[in-house]
Amino acid sequence: MVLFGFAPTMNRRLLLTAVLTGLALTAPARADFRLCNNTNTRVSVALAYTDGKSWLSEGWWNLRPTACETLLRGPLAAQFYYVYAMDERGGEWKGKAFMCTRDREFRIDGREDCFARGFDRTGFFEIDTGRDAKSWTVQLTDPNAPAQ
Template identity: 85%
Template structure:
């Protein structure tokens, strides 16, 4: 179920420094989060989910070198909080892989706002750090 509560969150984006090229998300919150991702191959949109990440766990969402500059993420925690944005994609309550972002409701899907991640033109890998809004900065 898509929750409507808004959780203001600090999001930190950083390029991964390892030799492996992937798109990863780290759950640096104190709650389990469910994550969906969306992206385009230049012609078609694809959205997929859900990855369920325990606190302090990182997960590879896409394997291999990045194929696009922009990726889109939506996350919600088990307390009803969300990390969302204004880029609307199709989702559903259970595991999904959906082609296209148009006519979500007419096709039997939900329409969910994802936040945009600009990985830059030359990035081969990327890691999103999802954090609690009240977390103390790392020292």
């Protein structure tokens, strides 16, 4: 198992962290890109990735506390994926890779000229799954939650 840490921005009095965990599967199993909400509040998630030719961003998946969701089904096609998440209290997991989003459900081709095309421009954080990963799980955590 590969374990990475990521500290998102502080938004008001809530400091959140994300732990990215790559799962190495030894037995035959589904190969997917999954995200788990290990916080005590609902989280909305957007995902972005490239097929090597064009960019695609899509969202929103709404995950209740302690729930996991498969965002992409099948073996991973890229090494890098990008995630943006926000919770009901105003906490965010974000980064410096800017993609196009909007307030309601979306699937947007391209990451350029977001405002000119009528979209928002949102900072996603990067996930490096490695060159040979076939599946990956992102764990969003809240450091203020009691240890389990």
